[in-house]
Amino acid sequence: MKTIQVNEIIEAVEKLCIEANYDLGADVMLSLKQALTTETSPLGREVFERLIENATIAHEERVPMCQDTGMTVVFVEVGQDLHIEGGSLTEALNEGVRRGYEKGYLRKSVVKDPFDRVNTGDNTPAIIHYDLVPGDELHITVAPKGAGSENMGALKMCKPSDGLEGAMQFVMDTVDKAGGNPCPPIIVGVGVGGTMEKSTYLAKKALLRNVGVHNKEARLARIEEKLLEQINKLGIGSQGFGGMNTALAVNLEVYPTHIAMLPVAVNINCHSARHKEITLKGRDE
Amino acid sequence: MTEVIRLETPLTHEKVAQLKAGDNVLISGVIYTGRDAAHKKMIEALASGEKLPFDMKDQIIYFVGPTPPKPGQVIGSAGPTTSYRMDAYSPKLIAEGLTGMIGKGLRSPEVIEVMEKYGAVYFGAIGGAGALIAKRIVSAEVIAYPELGPEAVRRLVVKDFPVIVLIDHLGNNLYDIGKAQFERA
Numbered sequence: 335m336k337t338i339q340v341n342e343i344i345e346a347v348e349k350l351c352i353e354a355n356y357d358l359g360a361d362v363m364l365s366l367k368q369a370l371t372t373e374t375s376p377l378g379r380e381v382f383e384r385l386i387e388n389a390t391i392a393h394e395e396r397v398p399m400c401q402d403t404g405m406t407v408v409f410v411e412v413g414q415d416l417h418i419e420g421g422s423l424t425e426a427l428n429e430g431v432r433r434g435y436e437k438g439y440l441r442k443s444v445v446k447d448p449f450d451r452v453n454t455g456d457n458t459p460a461i462i463h464y465d466l467v468p469g470d471e472l473h474i475t476v477a478p479k480g481a482g483s484e485n486m487g488a489l490k491m492c493k494p495s496d497g498l499e500g501a502m503q504f505v506m507d508t509v510d511k512a513g514g515n516p517c518p519p520i521i522v523g524v525g526v527g528g529t530m531e532k533s534t535y536l537a538k539k540a541l542l543r544n545v546g547v548h549n550k551e552a553r554l555a556r557i558e559e560k561l562l563e564q565i566n567k568l569g570i571g572s573q574g575f576g577g578m579n580t581a582l583a584v585n586l587e588v589y590p591t592h593i594a595m596l597p598v599a600v601n602i603n604c605h606s607a608r609h610k611e612i613t614l615k616g617r618d619e
Numbered sequence: 620m621t622e623v624i625r626l627e628t629p630l631t632h633e634k635v636a637q638l639k640a641g642d643n644v645l646i647s648g649v650i651y652t653g654r655d656a657a658h659k660k661m662i663e664a665l666a667s668g669e670k671l672p673f674d675m676k677d678q679i680i681y682f683v684g685p686t687p688p689k690p691g692q693v694i695g696s697a698g699p700t701t702s703y704r705m706d707a708y709s710p711k712l713i714a715e716g717l718t719g720m721i722g723k724g725l726r727s728p729e730v731i732e733v734m735e736k737y738g739a740v741y742f743g744a745i746g747g748a749g750a751l752i753a754k755r756i757v758s759a760e761v762i763a764y765p766e767l768g769p770e771a772v773r774r775l776v777v778k779d780f781p782v783i784v785l786i787d788h789l790g791n792n793l794y795d796i797g798k799a800q801f802e803r804a
Contacts, residue, residue, distance in 0.1 A: 375801060376621045377641070377783065381745055384781070388751040398696040401686050401749040401769075439695060441686040441769050451656075453768060482701045482723070482746060514794055515701050515724035517746035569802030573723065573745060575783060576797020606747050 336470035336616025337417045340426040343472065346612050347430020350476035351406060352438035354608040355398040358389035361544040362521075362582065362607045369519060369572070369579040378577030385572075385605060399606050403440035404478030406431045406460040409542065413469035416616045424462060427474075432456040443481070463535065470616040475542055477609040483520065483602045486512035489534055492596040501526055501598045502561060508600040509565050509581070514574015517604035519582045521545060522565065525599040527589040533597035540585035541603045542611075549586055558584045572605075582607075625779075629677035630718040632738050640791035642784040644742065650679040650721070650780070652773040654700050657764055658708035661772075665711060672763030672772045675712055679719030679742075684769035685759075686749070694759040694775075696749030699723040702741070706730050713739045721782055725794060735790045742782035743793075755780045 363386070370382040392399040408427055412418075418426075435442055435457040444458065445451040467473075488508045492500050505524055512520075525536025548555035561584040571577025582605070591597065621643045626634060628648030638644065651673055653661065661671055682702055686695030702722030709720060710733040718739050723746040734741065744752060756775050763772040785793045 375797070377643070377797070380621060380643070384745050384748050384751055388745075388748040391754070392696070392750040395750070397689065397692075397750050397753070398686050399750055400747045401684060401696040401698050402700065403686060439687045439689045441684065441695070443684075443769075485701065513725050513798075514743075514746075515703065517723065567803040569798040569800065571797060571801055573743065573783075574725075574794050574797070575743070576793070576799075576801045578801060604747050 335415065335417050335619065337419050337619050338472055338614055338616050340418060340420040340423070342614060343423065343426040344430045344433065346474060346614060347408070347427055347476060348434040348437065350474065350610045350612060351431055351434025351440065351478065354476050354478050354610040355403045355438060355440055356396055357393050358399060359544065359607060359609070361546055362605065363389060365545045365582040366519070366605065369582065373572070373578050375571055375575065375577035377575045378572045378579065381572040381575065398440055400480060401441055402443065402480035402482060403435070404480045404608065405444055406457060407477045407479050407538065408460050408462045409465070409475040409477065409539065410462060411465045411467045411473040413471045413616065414466050415470040416472060427462055428458045428460055431458050431460045472614040473611065474614070475609055475611040477542060480604060480606070483516035483604040486516040487537070487599070487601045489530065489597065489599045491530065492598050494594065494596050496596060498557070501596065502557070504598050505561055505600050506564060509602070510568055512602055513570055516602045518570055518574060518580050519572050519605050520580065521603040521607050522561070522581050522584045523601040523603060524584060524586045526586065526597065527591040528597060529595070530597055532589055533599035534601070536587040536589060537599035537601035540587045541601060541607070542609050543585045545583040545607070554586050554588060558586050628679060630679050630740070631677050632718065635718050635738050635740050635788050638740050638784050638787055640784050640787045640793040640796060644782050644784060645779040646679070646782060647778050647780070648776070650681050650775050650777055652681050652683050652775060654682050654684050654770050655704050656767050656770040657772050658705050660764055662708050662711055665715070671715070673774070674716070676716035677718050678716070679721060680712065680717060681775065682720065682722035685753070692753070694753050694756050697753045697756060698749035699744040699746055702726055713737050726786060731786055731790050731792070734786060734788060738788045740784060740788060741786040743785040744782050752780070
């Protein structure tokens, strides 16, 4: 039996919260630079230049790229042979968020009650997704999600007869309707199959995949490419100002579903595409 | 780089009339911040006959809720928030004399109609460029609703604050014009 102390988890999450908000992923930076070379809209090119400059300032001056430092979504893979010592894992993750948002001068954007809307003051509680996996490690991904893009997500319980074509149409419609709201260039997470909640979970999880990394299944990778091509023909462009580059990537995840169901979920991410991860290894007691 | 128009506040109707959708503008002078909660409070204040935190005439509101400033910073990262959540409130403030709004994203037909009626402009700042935009803010002071934290109303002095005219006083909309120009069947 291997052991991890909660303090180690708290420190790791604190660091991930700050890095996710300060440091644009190298994959996204590369993708922005590529988009700059293909963009024919002068305004669009200017937007890409400013986004690259913004990411550089945030990284060098250690400040958040965006003022919406998000609701903190945490994906945790817990090795089933691992023992966590010193307190509750959930509380440790939340404590890490609390410290990260305070020390990193990140905005506290969480309200305690959806109706009363009083700020919790420390950006907790986080949204935590647990997955129990073989082994004795703890893998943590922190993916702060801003409201501008999250509000543009959608779910449709399509009919099986709608098929791939109907599912793709729903993705297109969702992106088209969102327009400039979710801060294009966007990354489009698509979850298809399972049940209602499974598809939305997959759509969010799809956003953890780096730009340029396709689904391992070739047929799904082709759908991603086709969707990306079609989305970029919509003309929405960076920030919705019109242009050739509306999305940087479409990431699709699928899951077995019911004979009578075809759930399709779309979770749009802005160009900050925040996600940072770490693997903590258990130690012998 | 597209041609740049320099604009000094206050944003009078004469200045409004010269701006058109797609213009690249650098704003200098005083602007005010306000987003969801502050707008709700301002509209409630109007309904009960109370004074607004500032006189709306010829002013610009920036839809923003910044991050806390680090020591030595004037303001934290301060990019625009999505504007449609202010659609329910903006027409009343435009009727009070507001001539400019800075945000990002689509506006409702009702807002655009009122902008045309009274003569107002909707500017877009680059969503997600909060670190860059903060550098163009010279000073920031909370002038109302401090209990709202990041959502408090602030008086900002800005220098060369970069925006694009998204919707002009004639209702021309860059979101429609730009998309139509680049849409490929």
